[in-house]
Amino acid sequence: MSDSINRFIFDNTDVRGEHVRLEKSYQEILTIHHYPPGVANLLGEFLAAASLLSATIKFEGSLILQVRGDGEIPLIMAEANSERELRAIAHDANQAMNLDFKSLIGNGQLAMTIEPKHGKRYQGIVSLAGDSLAHCLEAYFEQSEQLSTRIWLCADANSAAGLMLQELPSKSPDKDRWQHLVTIADTVKDEELLTLNADTLLYRLYHQDAVRLFDAKPLIARCQCSRERVEKALISIGQAELNDIIQEQGQIETNCEFCNRLYQFSPTDIAAMFDQNIPITRH
The missing domain is CATH 3.90.1280.10 (HSP33 redox switch-like)
Incomplete structure (x- = not known):
């Protein structure tokens, strides 16, 4: 499936991962608003990131990833819910001409909000200190969750994709093993993320490691308005x-x-x- 998310784990370690690729859902969302290329690509990264993050939480409800800044995009956000439905938008961004993250976003805040169907709303906020959405999210997990997390995101005119590794809480974390897995993932190219399915990608990266891939789960573009x-x-x-x-x-x-x-x-x-x-x- 082109629009799907896959969980994977490494045997004998406390490290999990997620891989996501979006094509049809990404295109359906872009068709509604006709954003400039830089905005469209960043929105694709937001969609991939929201998908990755929502898959790590066991809940019924929605996860909202939002950035408010003083750059060319005043507000950009993506939402993924427990039904694996996606939506996203960028406000007042039709005149944005740049392609790089800092010019598009500027200075501001990254907020991750969890809105469960039952229970209290939770929101975590960090400043936009990184030079990419992935780096800002990694800083969020380091500051708010204290979980070692690495994220790779990319998007082009046709598709969006993401890869995440996360070290789970453990009494005796294996830092050498964690660094080994991260070092290998750092070699991944955008083209590989955007075109390869999870099985092929993980084989290219970790054919010498004991990695277990779970069944893909579909993702769709569907607005939750009513x-x-x-x-x-x-x-x-x-x-x-x-x-x-x-x-x-x-x-x-x-x-x-x-x-x-x-x-x-x-x-x-x-x-x-x-x-x-x-x-x-x-x-």
Whole structure:
């Protein structure tokens, strides 16, 4: 499968890994917004990274990877949920001309947010000290999770991919073994990540090591927007302001910023949001 993620482990070590490749899902997301090349490639890296990170967590809900900076892209984010559904967006980035990470992002913060279906929301934040998304994520794990983690990300006009190695908590970590595995992974080329499946890639890298590859799990592009979510957002605006819009426009129309799906609300719909005795007419 071209759009899939694979977990792998090294026998007799406390090191795990994930490999992800995205093609169709990546292209579907790019088709919606038509970003400049540098923005599109970085969005691909965000999608690959969100996929890798969400696969390391046992939870029901969503993982959101977001960067706010003062560069050419004020805000860029990707989301992956426990159903392996992906979405992503870059705000106000149509005029971005550069290709390098620092010019696109500038100075700012990287936030990783976990929103479980049940339980408390968690967010970790680090500064954008690295010269790539992968380096910033590695710094996040070093500071926030205290887990040795290495990440390789890349994207082009056709696909996005990523590789991650992570040292699991252990009473007696084998640092020499960890360094050996990282040194080999450092030889991987972008072309290999973007074109090879997990089985072929891992054989090229670790044919002399005892590595065990698990079955691939599919990933798809699918927005998690819903009419109910939009209603909650409108309620937060307040009934008075919504009524003013109704007076001016006759109804309220809003598009999902991720997938461009149109949601329409009549005066009866708006009234029903604030009075449960009035039925909402669905469109």
